Amino acid sequence: MNASILAAGILTIATMAMAETPVLTVLTYDSFTAEWGPGPAIEKAFEAECGCDLKFVTAGDGAAVLARLKLEGTRSDADVVLGLDTNLTADAAATGLFAPHGQTVATNLPVAFNDPLFLPFDWGWFAFVYDKAKVPTPPKSFEDLAASSLKIVIEDPRSSTPGLGLLMWVKAAYGDRAPEIWAALADNIVTVTPGWSEAYGLFLNGEADMVLSYTTSPAYHLIAEKDDSKAAAAFDEGNYLQIEVAGKLASSPHQELADKFLAFMLTESFQGAIPETNWMYPAVTPKDGLPKGFETLVIPSKSLLLPANEAQALRAPSIEEWRAALAR
Amino acid sequence: MARRAGPVTRAGRAVALGVAALTLGTLLAVLLRAETASFGPADWSALRFTVLAALTAATLSVGLAVPASRALTRRRFPGRGLVITLMGAPFLLPVVVAVLGLLAVFGRSGLINRTFEVLGLSPVSIYGPHGVILGLVFFNFPLAVRMVLSGWQAIPAERLRLAAALGFGPDAVFRHLELPMLRQTLPGAFVAIFLVCLTSFAIPLTLGGGPRATTLELGIYQALRFDYDLGRAALLAAAQFALCAVAVGLAARLALPTRFGAGLDRQVERWDTRGWVLRLQDSVVLMLSCGFLMLPLAMIALRGVEGLPEMPASVWPAALRSVLVALVSTALCMAATVTLCAAISAGPAARWIETAGMLPLAASSLVLGTGLFILVHPFASPERLALPVTALVNAAMAMPYALRLILPAHREVEAAFGRLSDSLALTGLARLRWLILPRLRPVIGFASGVVAALSMGDLGVIALFANESQATLPLVVQQLMGAYRMPAAAGASLLLVGLSFALFWICDRGGRRHAAS
Known part of the structure; x- marks a missing residue:
């Protein structure tokens, strides 16, 4: 127990020493701040120019971040929330906890995105990832996929953000025909996992031919593992977008600093870290372009995205449709 | 008292x-x-599935643990201590890791299906209700073995000596010594495993092949993480507690205290189990149990070392x-x-x-x-x-x-x-x-x-x-x-x-x- 007393002592002294420098607290998902995530580089770069201490507080994933914020309410210590996606923003806006960011920034998003409360920091297309050797002719649409004998692993929309993204993808592409598509896909689905990591792990272990992930997933294998065997399929009906956003909280006592951080978020030092740590497209392309390897990725011909309010309203009925179609 | x-x-x-x-x-x-709380039709079907899966898995785990722990008590062989220790391994594993280990053996491209392929047999799928049961039994069977084994070891050596002196065969030993011990030990072990299964969600969902295999715990996860429906989460959690109370109450009624009295902690020796039929039976039971548990563990270790x-x-x-x-x-x-x-x-x-x-x-x-x-x-x-x-x-x-x-x-x-x-x-x-x-x-x-x-x-x-x-x-x-x-x-x-x-x-x-x- 001596160690913890000592640690508490050091912590107190450290806190006293930093009492003059303001602390900006950012609530985000935990893979953002991991040793191999974008967090460490971003913290260093921002602290070098803000004269402040940047502190990350984490929750499991985007949905967990929002749940945590709702639990904390106006008592939250966080100044900025980073890592919600467009399926969650309507819900987040409805809490009334966010303040307008008041910034206009030119981004490279494939769709127009203007939200007074949230600024995008990265994005990607959902796609089915496969092994080129095992799937020589990938399907070109959901109907193609359903007609094939390919086996897929997907994530549960009730417990994971990619799973919810897939649900919205089918809804955006097929509208009222969604239940029919799900029923046709039922015999292709090997299993439904609680989250992305289980699904991707199953795919890498050869349990399925394709897995629901992102068009940028093959870049990880190519750049980090020097393995060019993976590819993602672009669908003719379009691929659904995931846009990750950040916003500042109205309850924050550091409004100016929070604004500074949001502006910093769309500069080179932040954006340059994104491609090879978060494995997504940065919202502002770095001036040297994307890292080598990203040019090999498939670019879908069409981008789908439901407006935030619509996505929120469709969530419950779509989950029910999905459950009914697959439970048969 | x-x-x-x-x-x-x-x-x-x-x-x-x-x-x-x-x-x-x-x-x-x-x-x-919470602001509101309601229990929808999807929750009722989740409740049904949860209870059925937990009952089946607990019955199988405890049922299979009886011959396995009996074989472990009756036999002495090299590596017996290691087997008993390794029995502790499965339920210590993180769920995701255990599932990947199981799939390396039973999955679509696992050991069994690859062997089937070589033999020209059609592949079997692990995904479905049987996969859920398999996964839950993999986690809990070893725990059940250890619990029942403690019961077996608690029968004083003096009673077994007395039984041998009276010329008891295996049947008589079972009736007079082992059955009372089982009646004391099994209900508790059953309840413990039933309750563990009740609160699982990653195994049922991943191995169950889709939303049919939804448990109450997934509903809680969804309510807390996605919907921020605290009322529904609390209701589902309350349902789990109610099931717990019922299960503990039933087990307490079924469990009978044994009346062996005290022993002197001598080394237990069995005189009633030297026939070759029993030896063969025990060997088969032990080999099957070890294979079922050790193969996935070996696959996990192999991947881990890399x-x-x-x-x-x-x-x-x-x-x-x-x-x-x-x-x-x-x-x-x-x-x-x-x-x-x-x-x-x-x-x-x-x-x-x-x-x-x-x-x-x-x-x-x-x-x-x-x-x-x-x-x-x-x-x-x-x-x-x-x-x-x-x-x-x-x-x-x-x-x-x-x-x-x-x-x-x-x-x-x-x-x-x-x-x-x-x-x-x-x-x-x-x-x-x-x-x-x-x-x-x-x-x-x-x-x-x-x-x-x-x-x-x-x-x-x-x-x-x-x-x-x-x-x-x-x-x-x-x-x-x-x-x-x-x-x-x-x-x-x-x-x-x-x-x-x-x-x-x-x-x-x-x-x-x-x-x-």
């Missing part, structure tokens, strides 16, 4: 109240923050934190459990105290964590309390296992030596020191091992409280998997399993050091 209703019972009641406050109190905290060099530096401080948390929660849990056992044996309100001790098994760690968060947040920053809270919650969550293991042995000791100790006025701490602890040493060692290992592997509430500088090893494994780093995650999982196992082994050995055998 109302002897010594003094300090022991009071301490036991205090522990029981504390556990009840932690489990039901946090549920109440969640409920009080991944060891890929591990990032952050696994080491995380490993240290995990070990410290495990040690603290083990100490807490053992102190609390022995107190509970003493209070239960002492008589008054035994049923209530025992039920309180079993409550954490039915608790959803997510509801518990959320409830604690709601309670703590107004007063202190949750990150500051992350590790103490985790140690406390892990201790509470592991208590039912410790209770199930220690309580039967404690009852035996009280039945055999209670009156003698009473007449010697050996009460309170003195009784603990001179009677209970020496007699219970082996089972306390084993239970500490289980608790330490469970605490190592459990994600519990840490995910809700910790920030990046406080991650425990299971959290790091999860983060690695979430960042495409599957080989590194496999390596870190192996490290986790290795450490859990080492803790388990040290505690278990420590308990057995002075034992006769």
